[in-house]
Amino acid sequence: MATRPMSPQVLLLPVKPGFIAITLIAALLANLLPWSGWALWLVPDFVALTVLYWCIMEPRKIGFLTAWSLGLLMDIADGSLFGQHALAYTILAYAGIALNRRVQRFSMTAQVLHVIPLLLFTSLIVLLVRALAGADFPGYAYFLGNFTGAALWPALAYLLKLPQRPRPDPDRV
């Protein structure tokens, strides 16, 4: 790649903690929608995506405690082992926080390429936990949701950044 031209960057407004909370609740709602059949395999884990997004973009405003408690709520809603999603989201939050400076600098495509392995790694951990608890491998379709999740990343990034964009200044000509 040749020298990358610096794209002009918009200075974003600080994000409101209330907005983060609302997006996380919305993600939880999206996860609880009554999906069925093939959609159940394809649908990404919205909570994981949103947690990862906020950990990368605002690592100081979201913590492990949030990720962990969201994981517990997901465990209840899914009827899975208690602590399974909590562990996965904690690790995802760590990955997001550790990589935040790096990922933020990349273009959208490169960001997606960062997100795929992180999501895959998280599902791998869930798989490992369930395998230890005696479950069978559910088939490779199990990983499909991670790819749809990564494909949704640009849209998610656009949506979640909307309220941070500065209002056009009416006094400026």
Place this chain on the structure above:
Amino acid sequence: MEHTPPPLFRTGPTALARLMIFAMLSVVLLIADARFNYLTTLRQIAGVIVYPLQRLAATPAAMGSRIADFFVTHNTLRVDNQRLTAQNLELATAAQRNAALHKENTHLRSLLDMQARVNVPSFAAEVIYAARDPFSRKVMIDQGLQRGIEPGRPVIDHVGVVGQVTRAYPWLSEVTLITDKGQLVPVLNVRTGFRAVLSGTGDDGRLELRFIPLTADFQIGDQLVTSGIDGIYPQGLPVAEVTHVERNTAYLFANIACKPLAGVNSGTQVLVLGPRPAQPEPPQDTPATAAPKKRKKS
């Protein structure tokens, strides 16, 4: 000492340390839940927190189906009505015959001084959503502890057994379907009276009869009903139909696959059965084997 940050930048433990703390906590929870089933109270609390979200998320689909119901065509209603009338007639005949048989049965039973078979109370519930867990087959229904649902209650639909309540929250409960891996249902072959244990495979629409001797009489199309010897499922509920029988003399047991009769993955209306009347205590001297791993030959 020169590595300690100035107080301005002090942000508590490092990210790695926090990761370790929360990962350890999760692992402790996992072990406590998977091995010891300690966390019922904690689950109840979290269940109450997540309940409004669960109901809210189920609303659009419920509303959609209600709207679709409203716009049902005249033709559909007519066809439905015809079908139901025909079915009603059929059922009425069956019910009359059944009433006569029931009377005869109670009479015979009283003659034989046997315990009268008691009707189990039941109440209707609706499936809200299927759990997203790819490792298990579970659904959530909209009745819980408030209505007296407890773990262990059998769940049926209009055709047969769907599953069993495994966890009850205040207003919801979790039903493990019979297709879940490790879910066992003691059954009886209607044609031969052979008792067996039907186990889920984790595969939709496929159940297995394990540890059946090669010589056992099973044919494709055999109906399996609950045997009622487990003290959980009432006797005689249809469960599955045999779809595949393979007898390979290289193995000790026959390979018998079945498919569930009830709409395990599709139904939305289910019936939760109430508690069965107390069973007589098993005799003290024999070890009480609660696990339904019985391989009795009839």
